[in-house]
Amino acid sequence: MFSQPSIPADQIRTHYLAPFGLTVLLRQGAPGQAVDSLLIGTPEQFGMILFVSSLDAEIYRLHAQTLGENWIRHPFETIAFQYAVQRLGVASIYLAFGFFGNSHRQLILGASGCLLLPYFAQLFGPLEQPNEPTTFQFSTQIFNAIEHEWASIGEPYYAQTVDKLNRMAITQHGANELRKLAEKALYKASFSLRTTNEESPTWALYVPNADSWQIGSKEDPFDLH
Numbered sequence: 001m002f003s004q005p006s007i008p009a010d011q012i013r014t015h016y017l018a019p020f021g022l023t024v025l026l027r028q029g030a031p032g033q034a035v036d037s038l039l040i041g042t043p044e045q046f047g048m049i050l051f052v053s054s055l056d057a058e059i060y061r062l063h064a065q066t067l068g069e070n071w072i073r074h075p076f077e078t079i080a081f082q083y084a085v086q087r088l089g090v091a092s093i094y095l096a097f098g099f100f101g102n103s104h105r106q107l108i109l110g111a112s113g114c115l116l117l118p119y120f121a122q123l124f125g126p127l128e129q130p131n132e133p134t135t136f137q138f139s140t141q142i143f144n145a146i147e148h149e150w151a152s153i154g155e156p157y158y159a160q161t162v163d164k165l166n167r168m169a170i171t172q173h174g175a176n177e178l179r180k181l182a183e184k185a186l187y188k189a190s191f192s193l194r195t196t197n198e199e200s201p202t203w204a205l206y207v208p209n210a211d212s213w214q215i216g217s218k219e220d221p222f223d224l225h
Contacts, residue, residue, distance in 0.1 A: 007075060007170060014081040018138040019159070021166040022050040022076040022095075023057040027069065037079070038071065040094060040117070047092025048084075049117065050076055052146060053162045054169035056098060058182035059206065060115055067113050075170060082134050085125040094119040095138070097146045101204030101215055106192040108201060116194065118203045120145060153214040155207060165208075181208050189213060 016022070025038040038049045038060075051057035054073065061071045085091045100108040100116040108116050120142045127134055150158040165181075168174030185206035203216040 007077065012077045013079060014077045014136065015133070016077065016081075016136040016138060019143050020052055020162055021054075021170075022052065023054045023166070023169070024048065024050055024074050024076050024079055025057060025061060025071040026074050026079070027071050040119075041092070045092070047094050047121065048081075049094050049096050049119070052095055052097045052143075054166045055162075055178060055181055055185070055206065055208070056096065058169070058178050059099070059185050060117070062179070062182050062186060063115050069114075073169065073175075081124075081136065082127070082130075085127055085134075086130045088125065090123055090125040093122050093124060093138075095122065095142060095146070097149065098203045098205040098216070100201045101213075102192060102201060103215075104190075104192065105204070105213060105215055106190045107204055107213075109191050109193050111194065113193075116201075149203070149216060150205070153205060153216050155205070155214065158205075158207070161207075161209065181206075184211070185213070 026035050029036045039046045040049055041047055051060070057073050061073060064071055081091070094117075096117040096119040098118060100118055102108060110116050120139075122139055122142060124136055147159055150156070155161075165178065169178050188206075188211075205214050205216070206212075207214050
């Protein structure tokens with residue numbers, strides 16, 4: 001089970017099994033409304049985005065600020081996910097890794113200007129005992145597939161980098177360093193608006209050790225989201 005010893009026990013509201021600490025983006029809703037989480041999908045079928053890498057979450061967060069959106073990073077275990085599953089019956093989670101890109105080494109933007117995210121989806125619920133504490137188990141196959149994607153761009157040990165980044169992100173000093181890395185990544189990035197005749201997309205990952213964006217293979221193209 002993933003656990004982050006630096007997070008006080010009284011702040012942990014969700015227990016889960018995954019090889020990495022996961023990150024969610026939250027923002028305050030309209031006055032009198034609940035806090036919003038970053039969602040994708042349609043009104044009929046939507047789900048929460050969880051970032052496998054806290055650096056990807058920070059890159060998305062900083063870019064969203066340029067669009068007037070003010071998201072805040074939070075460890076997944078600090079939000080009450082079980083309540084969401086109880087309320088919805090079945091909740092979709094989208095595990096995002098990297099960003100959509102193209103063969104010109106550009107990151108692809110959606111119609112609203114937001115960065116588009118490749119992801120793997122997993123459903124949780126209905127709960128067998130909704131009123132009892134639940135430990136949510138993420139699919140090992142999904143994380144194996146993500147690590148395969150990292151290896152495909154020449155980063156077979158990127159999981160170690162992600163683990164280091166995620167542990168760093170929950171301290172104040174580490175959060176400052178993470179922001180600097182994200183700012184550097186965005187400075188080095190170029191962007192392209194999604195078009196109706198968009199070529200089959202690939203995906204892109206900023207690799208801190210190389211200080212560069214790496215582009216994934218197009219052998220297994222993704223749908224744009």
